[in-house]
Amino acid sequence: DEIREFARGVVESEIEKHAADGLGRVDYALANGGAWVVRHSEAYDVQRGNWFLLNARNGVHHNADKMLKPSFGEPGQCFPLKGSSGFVQIRLRAEIVPEAVTLEHVAKSVAYDRSSAPKDCRISGWLQGSNPNSVIDTEKMFLLTEFTYDLEKSNAQTFNVLNSAGYGVIDTIRFDFTSNHGSPSHTCIYRLRVHGYESDSVSVMAIDS
Amino acid sequence: DEIREFARGVVESEIEKHAADGLGRVDYALANGGAWVVRHSEAYDVQRGNWFLLNARNGVHHNADKMLKPSFGEPGQCFPLKGSSGFVQIRLRAEIVPEAVTLEHVAKSVAYDRSSAPKDCRISGWLQGSNPNSVIDTEKMFLLTEFTYDLEKSNAQTFNVLNSAGYGVIDTIRFDFTSNHGSPSHTCIYRLRVHGYESDSVSVMAIDS
């Protein structure tokens, strides 16, 4: 009976986490929460070549926010970028102290082909402020983390940022991938998430750290 | 091995329940099952003030059925009503003997802010019959249950009705909230569900009880 209760407790907390968007962590890059894609490298159309020019607003494809939405385990719920390297720049829903980022691809068990998954990745972040399209001084950009997406691990992989409190707040991140898992034509981004917290006392914390 | 089998059994039944709309209970207020919102208090737009007048059909906002649909763990999949009190009136898919209602808000672990969750709530029910917009004699309305939505408990909270068989069948419910968890501007309704059963022998049962 003790074991029974214990097992039920484990199951309930795991299912609760699963039901809570898979990770049970707040995502400041969720499209539905007010985040959006500001820029991205050239998009790719598997069937007809490039539809980038036809459907873009200010260079952002109308499907680009697929990268900031849940995929619910479905193959194809991603946004394809041309080639094996590229980038996505995201305005977060609020100014936050960043703590971690999650890159998600489709689960191995249901995927037709995973050669289009990103491999070597880098995340930068900065405080863009009122004009999301203005050019930012590279001195104000921080390297948040570098990582390799591993096809053998769980499909949603979370990476802590290097020095969480050291940057002050950010409102924009840029995701660069320099390689993928083999596809010469395109790289598919299922979902990017950004974790952290909003803070009114950030300047104090930055001094403390 | 016995423990192994037991653990697997617990997991499977819990996941089955989770996959079955989270609760594994029939919902007679599901939009996709034929229920709809008949009336509601004034809607609220976080960004631009009030969009109520622009998008309403007979006083019902075109997004109001978000309250009768799954949220799949996503923050923002709710319908915002103005202020800290208000109401929603729902036509059920069928005449039922009501047994319980469920109020769901977003999970704590992924929410940006939960001050917009409803707090003190009341559910009434009645048999409206053929004209869903006609005014009903208040004598024919029953108080089904009163409850307080608790931010510390599971995000979908179910409350039994006070006297299930005593009302006969109903086809309409009204959800009133008189307070929320702190937001002065609006209250967000993620989902309302109504549980019970259809019955051909309701009058007999009502006499028995």
Added chain:
Amino acid sequence: DEIREFARGVVESEIEKHAADGLGRVDYALANGGAWVVRHSEAYDVQRGNWFLLNARNGVHHNADKMLKPSFGEPGQCFPLKGSSGFVQIRLRAEIVPEAVTLEHVAKSVAYDRSSAPKDCRISGWLQGSNPNSVIDTEKMFLLTEFTYDLEKSNAQTFNVLNSAGYGVIDTIRFDFTSNHGSPSHTCIYRLRVHGYESDSVSVMAIDS
């Protein structure tokens, strides 16, 4: 502690499978993966009689791909066919060696009524090639499997094909149902999936087997 670890392992693998489209198996009939409905028997409208003629393209209703999409546990996320027998013909996303098919209906615990579930079923498959609408020699059609959908079992039921490697590759399947679970008016198809693998060495395998 050992038990704790074991229980957590079971839970995690079961949830991973659940998150991976419920089964953790590749589906070559997924609409979002490039499969589509080629033909079907007459559609049915519960409220107004038959809307088949109004919304069809080449005889395929614009909602027919609901049969090739996840239902996420929601009642009503199905496509209704007229009567208690009928068929659906599906072009798969690729040429595959078929291994199994899955027929899914809504979960018992949340269903209003399950008399519209299919009962006695048969799946045929063949290699249609470049013209999906041309008539195929019945000699080239294979019986993949016959089965009875059981309302008492799990809502997604998987059936192995009779002689997997023996057919060579196929790119089209036809699902016939000859009875349902009681509804005289219609039969509701929630989702069909086709499992198998793509192979460059199929002819060799067919000879070996």
